[in-house]
Amino acid sequence: MTSAQSPTLVARIERFPIAGSFTISRGAKTEAVTVVAEISLGGQTGRGECVPYPRYGETPAATLAAIESMSEAVAHGLTRDALQTAMPAGAARNALDCALLDLDAKRNAQRAWTLLGRCQPTACTTAYTISLATPDAMAAATAKAAHRPLLKVKLGGEGDPERIAAVRKAAPNCELIVDANEAWTPSTLEPNLQACAAAGVTLVEQPLPAQADEMLARIRRPIAVCADESVHDRTSLEALRARYDAVNIKLDKTGGITEAVALADAAQALGFEIMVGCMVATSLSMAPAMLLTPQARFVDLDGPLLLARDRDHGLHYNGSLVYPPDAALWG
Template identity: 75%
Template sequence: MTSNGFPTLDAHVGRWPIAGSFTISRGAKTEAVTVIAELRLGAIVGRGECVPYPRYDETPEATLSALLAMQGALASGLDRDGLQTAMPPGAARNALDCALLDLEAKRSGRRIWDLLGRRAPEPCVTAYTISLGAPEVMAKAAAKAAHRPLLKIKLGGDGDPARIAAVRTAAPQSQLIVDANESWTEANLETNLAACAEAGVTLVEQPLPAGQDDALARISRPLAVCADESVHDRNSLDALRGRYDAVNIKLDKTGGLTEGLAMADAARALGFEIMVGCMVATSLSMAPAMLLTPLARFVDLDGPLLLAEDCAHGLHYDGSLVYPPDQALWG
C-alpha cells in the first residue's frame, strides 16, 4: 500500500502446461502463458489474469511492461473508471480491470455482482473444445467427450465438411458449435455452412477473416453466425449488423469486465445473442467472465479443463457444469 492509501501494483508471467496440445487454424500450443496483475492494499490483494494474444500483436513481455507502466498512475489514485481511457482495450487492461474489481469486492466484504448491481451467476453448462485435426482424430476426441451436452469444434478451412460429419457421427447427442477462426473463404463459405447445417450445428463462429466478412451479409445464412475476431468492444458492434447473429465477448478483447458488461448490454439492445468466450487460461481468467453468463445463450469457459493443472482455488467443474467462483479465487 502506498503512503497515500492507494494500492500498489505487481505483475508477473504465469506458465501453465496444457493437457496434450491445443490446435486451431493458426497453429498448436502446449502451454498457456498468462500475465497476472496483483493490487495490494494492506493485507488485501486483488488479482486479475489475462492472456496476451499474438493475433492482436500482444506478447507476454509487452503486456507485463504495459501493466507495470501503470504503477505510478495507480499510486496517484487511478480508479477503474479512469482506467477505461488510460489504457486501450486488450489483455493488459483486462488484468488490471479485473484486479481492481477483485480489490473492490474484498475491501467491501461483498460479492462483486452485488456491488455492480448484476444478477448473481449460477452454475451453467460450458462448451468443451475439440481441437483441430484430421477427421478421424477429431472423431476419436469427440467420442470421448460425447457425454458432454455442448461441444465446440475447431475447424480449419479445407476438409471441414468431413471433419464436422465425423464429429457428429461420434457425438450424436451433443449440441455442436464450430469455430473456424477466420479460416474459411468466400469461395467455400456456403459449402461449409451447408455441411454444418446438415450436421445440426447450432452456431458457427468467425468463419471469415475479420475485415473480409462482408459476404455474410450477401448470403442466406442457414444457421446462426457469431463474430469473434470481428468484434472487440462496444465500438465494433454497429459494423456487424446484417452480418452476424451473435457476438463472442472475451474479456481479453474488451479490456476487462467493466467494458465486457457494457458491451453485453449494448449487444443485446441491438438484437445480438451473446456468447461468453475465453482463451486457454486458469480459473482466475474465467471467474470474472462468469458475471456475463446470465446474459449469454452460449458459455465457453472451459480453459481450465484444457490445462494439466489449474491455479489455486480454481472454479468447480462438475462435468460440463461450471460453478461461480469462491471469494478465495476472485470477486
C-alpha cells in the same frame, strides 16, 4: 493519499501446461502463458489474469510492461472508470480492470456482481473444445467427450465438411458449435455452412477473416453466425448487425469486465445473442467472465479443463457444469 495508504501493483508472467496440445487454424500450443496483475492495499490484494494474443499483436513481455507502466497511476488511486481511457482495450487492461474490481470486492466485503449491480451467476453448462485435427482424430476425441452436452469444434479450412460429419457421427446427441477462427474463404463459406447445417450445428463462429467478412451480409445464412475476432468493444457492434447473429465476448478483447458488461447490454439491445468466451487460461481468467453468463445463450469457459493443472481455489467443474467462483479465487 499517503504512501502508507497507496495501492501497490505487481505483475508477472505465469505458465501452465496444457493437457496434450491445443490446435486451431492458426497453430498449436502446449502451454498457456498468462500475465497476472496484483493490486494490494490495506492488507487486501486484488488479482486479474490475462492472455496476450498474438492475433492482436500482443506478447507476454509487452503486456507485462504495459501493466507495470501503470504502477504510478495505481499508486495515485487509479479507478476502473479512469482505466478505461488510460489504456486501450486488450489483455493488459483486462488484468488491471479485474484486479481493481477484485480489490474493491474484498475491501467492501461484497461479491463483484453485487458491486456491479448484476445478477448473481449460477451454475451453467460450458462448451468443451475439440481441437483441430484430421477427421478420424477429431472423431476419436469427440467420442471421449460425447457425454458432454455442448461441444465446440475447431475447424480450419480444407476438409472441414468431413471433419464436422465425423464429429457428429461420434457425438449424435451433443449440441455442436463450430469455430473456424477466420480460416474459411469466400469460395468455401457457403459449402461449409451447409455442411454444418447438415450436421445440426447450432452456431458458427467467425468463419471469415475480420475486416473481410462483408459476404456474410450478402448470403442466406442457414445457421446462426457469431462474431469473435470481428467484435472487441461497443464501437464494433453497429457495423456487424447485417453480418452476424451473435457476438462472442472475451475479456481479453474488451479490456476487462467493465467494458464487457457494457458490451453485453449493448449487444442484447441490438438483438445479438451473447456468447461468453475465453482463451486457454486458468480459473482466474474465467472467474470474471462468469458475471456475463446470466445473459449468455452460449458459455465457453472451458480453459481450465484443457490444462494439466489449474491454480489453487480454481472454479468447480462438475462434468460440463461450471460454478461461480469462490471469493478465495476472485471477486
